[in-house]
Amino acid sequence: MFKIVRKEVLNPSVKLLEIEAPHVARKAEPGQFIILRVNEEGERIPLTIADYDRSKGTVTIIFQEVGYTTKILGEMEEGQELMDFVGPLGVASHFDGLKKVAVIGGGLGTAIAYPQAKKLHSLGVEVDSIIGFRNKDLIILEKEMAAVSDRLFVATDDGSNGNKGFVTDVLKNLIEQGNKYDMVVAIGPLIMMKVVSNLTKQYGIKTVVSMNPVMIDGTGMCGGCRVTVGGKTKFACVDGPDFDGHEVDFDEAIRRQQMYKQEEKRAMEKHECRLGGTVNG
Amino acid sequence: MANMSLNKVKMPEQEPNTRNKNFLEVALGYTEEMAREEATRCLNCKNRPCVSGCPVNVKIPDFIALVAEGKFEEAYDKIRETNSLPAICGRVCPQESQCESLCVRGKKGESVGIGRLERYVADWFMANGKPKVDRPAKVNKKVAVVGSGPAGLTCAGDLAKLGYDVTIFEAFHVPGGVLMYGIPEFRLPKTLVQKEIENVKALGVEIKTNMVIGKVLSLDELMEEGYEAVFVGSGAGLPSFLGIPGENLNGVYSANEFLTRVNLMKAYKFPEYDTPIKVGKNVAVVGGGNVAMDAARSAKRLGAENVYIIYRRSEAELPARLEEVHHAKEEGIIFKLLNNPKQIIGTEDGWVKGIECLEMELGEPDSSGRRRPVPKEGSEHVIDVETVIIAIGQTPNPLIKSTTPGLATQKWGGIIVEEETGATSKKGVYAGGDAVTGAATVILAMGAGKKAAKAIDQYLKSKKD
Numbered sequence A: 001m002f003k004i005v006r007k008e009v010l011n012p013s014v015k016l017l018e019i020e021a022p023h024v025a026r027k028a029e030p031g032q033f034i035i036l037r038v039n040e041e042g043e044r045i046p047l048t049i050a051d052y053d054r055s056k057g058t059v060t061i062i063f064q065e066v067g068y069t070t071k072i073l074g075e076m077e078e079g080q081e082l083m084d085f086v087g088p089l090g091v092a093s094h095f096d097g098l099k100k101v102a103v104i105g106g107g108l109g110t111a112i113a114y115p116q117a118k119k120l121h122s123l124g125v126e127v128d129s130i131i132g133f134r135n136k137d138l139i140i141l142e143k144e145m146a147a148v149s150d151r152l153f154v155a156t157d158d159g160s161n162g163n164k165g166f167v168t169d170v171l172k173n174l175i176e177q178g179n180k181y182d183m184v185v186a187i188g189p190l191i192m193m194k195v196v197s198n199l200t201k202q203y204g205i206k207t208v209v210s211m212n213p214v215m216i217d218g219t220g221m222c223g224g225c226r227v228t229v230g231g232k233t234k235f236a237c238v239d240g241p242d243f244d245g246h247e248v249d250f251d252e253a254i255r256r257q258q259m260y261k262q263e264e265k266r267a268m269e270k271h272e273c274r275l276g277g278t279v280n281g
Numbered sequence B: 001m002a003n004m005s006l007n008k009v010k011m012p013e014q015e016p017n018t019r020n021k022n023f024l025e026v027a028l029g030y031t032e033e034m035a036r037e038e039a040t041r042c043l044n045c046k047n048r049p050c051v052s053g054c055p056v057n058v059k060i061p062d063f064i065a066l067v068a069e070g071k072f073e074e075a076y077d078k079i080r081e082t083n084s085l086p087a088i089c090g091r092v093c094p095q096e097s098q099c100e101s102l103c104v105r106g107k108k109g110e111s112v113g114i115g116r117l118e119r120y121v122a123d124w125f126m127a128n129g130k131p132k133v134d135r136p137a138k139v140n141k142k143v144a145v146v147g148s149g150p151a152g153l154t155c156a157g158d159l160a161k162l163g164y165d166v167t168i169f170e171a172f173h174v175p176g177g178v179l180m181y182g183i184p185e186f187r188l189p190k191t192l193v194q195k196e197i198e199n200v201k202a203l204g205v206e207i208k209t210n211m212v213i214g215k216v217l218s219l220d221e222l223m224e225e226g227y228e229a230v231f232v233g234s235g236a237g238l239p240s241f242l243g244i245p246g247e248n249l250n251g252v253y254s255a256n257e258f259l260t261r262v263n264l265m266k267a268y269k270f271p272e273y274d275t276p277i278k279v280g281k282n283v284a285v286v287g288g289g290n291v292a293m294d295a296a297r298s299a300k301r302l303g304a305e306n307v308y309i310i311y312r313r314s315e316a317e318l319p320a321r322l323e324e325v326h327h328a329k330e331e332g333i334i335f336k337l338l339n340n341p342k343q344i345i346g347t348e349d350g351w352v353k354g355i356e357c358l359e360m361e362l363g364e365p366d367s368s369g370r371r372r373p374v375p376k377e378g379s380e381h382v383i384d385v386e387t388v389i390i391a392i393g394q395t396p397n398p399l400i401k402s403t404t405p406g407l408a409t410q411k412w413g414g415i416i417v418e419e420e421t422g423a424t425s426k427k428g429v430y431a432g433g434d435a436v437t438g439a440a441t442v443i444l445a446m447g448a449g450k451k452a453a454k455a456i457d458q459y460l461k462s463k464k465d
Helices: A022-027 A068-074 A109-122 A142-147 A167-176 A190-203 A250-256 A261-274 B032-039 B060-068 B072-080 B086-092 B114-128 B150-161 B190-201 B219-224 B255-264 B290-301 B322-330 B442-462
Strands: A002-011 A014-020 A033-037 A045-053 A058-064 A084-089 A100-106 A126-133 A151-156 A183-187 A207-210 A226-229 A232-235 A242-244 B142-146 B165-169 B206-208 B227-232 B252-254 B282-286 B306-311 B334-337 B339-346 B352-365 B371-375 B381-383 B387-390 B429-431
Touching: A002 A058, A014 A045, A014 A068, A022 A045, A022 A058, A022 A084, A033 A058, A045 A084, A045 A109, A058 A068, A058 A109, A068 A261, A100 A109, A100 A167, A100 A190, A109 A126, A109 A142, A109 A183, A126 A142, A126 A167, A142 A151, A151 A167, A167 A190, A183 A190, A190 A207, A190 A250, A226 A242, A226 A250, B032 B060, B032 B114, B060 B072, B060 B114, B072 B086, B072 B114, B086 B114, B086 B190, B086 B442, B142 B150, B150 B165, B150 B190, B150 B227, B150 B442, B190 B206, B219 B227, B227 B442, B252 B255, B255 B290, B255 B387, B282 B290, B290 B306, B290 B322, B290 B387, B306 B339, B352 B387, B429 B442
Parallel strands: A100 A126, A100 A183, A126 A151, A183 A207, B142 B165, B142 B227, B165 B206, B227 B429, B252 B387, B282 B306, B282 B387, B306 B334
Antiparallel strands: A002 A014, A014 A058, A033 A045, A033 A084, A045 A058, A207 A242, A226 A232, B339 B352, B352 B371, B352 B381
16 A cells, blocks of 8 residues: 655645655656556556655655546545555656756646656756646646746746746747757647647757556556557557657547547546545545 | 266356356356266376376376365365466366367267366365465575466465465556456456465465566566565566557557456446446457457457457467357357458547458468468458457567566567576576467466476575575
């Protein structure tokens, strides 16, 4: 069992859990992920590692309550335990020989972009971070991102924080102003990663995206996480989750994400039924 | 005087049209009377060919003689001397190509129902027996076993019996490997698998789940943690795909994913269990092995109306056990033999709507000795399906190979070992089962685990501290 040692509510639907998992913390690197199961009937879901503390033996995950499992996960409190927590899985991000990088986080993707910015910053790379949200109430990790970035730009779709626009608008401006990036790291919704990749392709800037498809085992066994990259089928769990954004078939990935939409609805109905009763008991 | 009936006592089974709608076990098992009657068919012959046909050399005539006398507990002990998972072997071993194929009775009529008797004895013991734990003197040496499938469990059990401190590292959240994620409930009930695993744990074996060796810890790190030898029984976890257009459409599964969702994650109980599965009205399973049969029969149970097995050779070449093919046919699975998929066809929004196949005919024998299928020109045709399951094989998972310097493997990923001992190119590291051979059978993996346990014992005894 894996104990929750800290819980934070970052915005109404985004939560942070710090989990005691020394084996995972010992080796975790930015870009890697874990798979967890809440309880005996639970499904296995992959979540990217948002932070880790090797000395405390903890791993932090940040997630949005989008489906049944993330909903019940969000209802768990400090001191409670997760049934299973396995990792670190996937290939760690490679950051060799970089001078200046733009790190982009879209919505919840900011939680995954954060460890990347932190690592780059610690390596002495100049980091411009751009994070985007639908409105100002949904902004997460602003302070944390600022601490590991040379410059931080926060954009909102509706302009409610006084800085209206999409992350791509900010990135385009920065590039047009003459900023020379060796690499762009873009993490967020598939559609955002697609748009960023299309933009950086025009400028010939290498772009790394982090894919988070449906998976079960996370060890290359099921093949459910198939992603087409450069015309070849890759398994996000063992070949990724980082891939070259200019090579990823985003349209296919977006379609594949729809696979269990109907079933998610049915599972959510179960959640509604359970409300008022004990959820994890 | 032996019972000279030419036929085995019939195995009671659920009716095909009932069982293809539930996940309960198909074969119901002998009653005591049936078991004792079948046991009297054994001639207890002198040269015991059956024993040599068993990869773990179960003392078959001895245990059968005890069954005939009604001494089921003694019969169980006799089997357990060499086989730590009898309830599993009695169900999933291909006896017809092993012990039973060599049975003298099989020369005229049917062989003795060795598998059925093994199953009866194991089930009897689970219901009535008292597990005996006589732990041997400890030798105070630690051995790590990677993977808790049939190879790992057998190796661990044998080493524990010799007094070693054995820890099994399992990547999934429950132990059992392919016995849990691969073989369906209706052929091998999961509670029974867990009971057998409890018996192995009772020998003193510790099992650590959620430990993906190659990621969480490497083999070298295990050695640094004080494990003096390692057995790798990590199975054949990497699914093969066809490499044809349309394989990434929604509705295409690898058999591994499909079966893991159903068996390990209990998707057939969705939404009581949280893992979903999608099965169309019409399902195509590509492949002709046991895994293909398991996938097809599971799809039928999940409510598919038409389930097709698409196989490029003819019935004679089907690699699945005869019994599985027979059961599949009884349950209404439709065999599209001599058919090879050319592409999977999708709807505009990316869902499977059909599979285009080419008809084949058999030509000259190929390197495997089987007649090579040759496409018939212009024979393209589409079968309307919403789900496609690719069951054309698995290869060993590269996670361990890629993080273990000095571990020699075949080009296709199999770990290279010395046949008799399971020793790999790396000192102190042994391997066996599907990780070495590619996808094969439960009992062959158990045989390999057994050999390796013996070799590890010899290695550690001769090793100077």
